[in-house]
Amino acid sequence: MTNLISAEGLKKLCEEYDYLWKVERPKVVRGVSDAAAEGDRSENAEYIYGKKRLREIDRKLKHIGSRLKVLKVATVPMNPKQVTFGCWVTYEEESGAVHCYQLVGPDEIDVSIGRISMDSPVGQALLHKKLADEVIVRKPGSEMTVYITDISSVRPEL
Numbered sequence: 001m002t003n004l005i006s007a008e009g010l011k012k013l014c015e016e017y018d019y020l021w022k023v024e025r026p027k028v029v030r031g032v033s034d035a036a037a038e039g040d041r042s043e044n045a046e047y048i049y050g051k052k053r054l055r056e057i058d059r060k061l062k063h064i065g066s067r068l069k070v071l072k073v074a075t076v077p078m079n080p081k082q083v084t085f086g087c088w089v090t091y092e093e094e095s096g097a098v099h100c101y102q103l104v105g106p107d108e109i110d111v112s113i114g115r116i117s118m119d120s121p122v123g124q125a126l127l128h129k130k131l132a133d134e135v136i137v138r139k140p141g142s143e144m145t146v147y148i149t150d151i152s153s154v155r156p157e158l
Contacts, residue, residue: 001106001119002085002105002106002117002118002119003070003071003072003105004071004072004073004074004085004105004118005071005072005073005074005104005105005107005108006073006074006076006086006104006108007073007075009104009105009107009108010068010071010073012108013064013067013068013071013107014068016064017061017064017065017068020057020060020061020064021061024057025054025057025058025061028050028053028054028057029054031046031050032047032050032051032054034046035047035050067107071105071107074086076153077153078153079153080151080152080153081130081131081151082128082129082130082151083103083126083127083128083129083130083148083151084103084127084128085103085104085105085118086102086103086104086153087102087103087151087152087153088100088101088102088114088150088151088152088153088154088155088156089101089102089103089126089148089150089151090148090149090150090151090152090156091126091135091146091147091148091149092146092147092149093144093145093146094144094145094146098149099146100114100150100155100156101114101115101116101122101123101126102114102115102116102155103116103117103118103123103126103127104116104117104118105117105118105119106119114155121137121138121139121140122137122139125137125138125146126148129148130148130151131148131149131150131151132147132148132149133147133148134146134147135147135148
């Protein structure tokens with residue numbers, strides 16, 4: 001798993017950790033404490049749900065904490081000559097379909113805004129390629145050829 005992250009991504013991860021630790025967890029602990037004070041815990045839905053939510057928060061805090069220890073902030077080159085971490089890559093499929101993605105680490109993936117993991121099959125195929133390169137993307141059960149039409153440090157207008 002890639003241990004690279006953008007400065008913006010690191011800030012968001014730290015904010016999520018702080019929110020969970022300083023706001024969400026204390027709120028759930030108070031709720032569990034209040035529910036426990038009501039008596040029989042075995043049939044108390046608020047107590048049972050609260051304990052479950054507390055375990056989820058603690059698991060998430062542990063995960064984020066361990067990631068924060070190993071992450072390294074990477075910068076995107078201003079005029080990239082090849083596809084690297086943080087670059088926006090536009091490519092065209094043989095069918096004519098055009099796609100634009102930013103290659104990021106696993107902590108910043110959000111396909112809805114065009115961010116894919118550099119560890120994914122598409123990310124791995126595009127990594128270190130240059131403008132106008134023909135690239136074969138191997139996905140489970142299929143293969144496709146794409147052509148890199150743009151590499152940029154900022155999201156291009158499509």
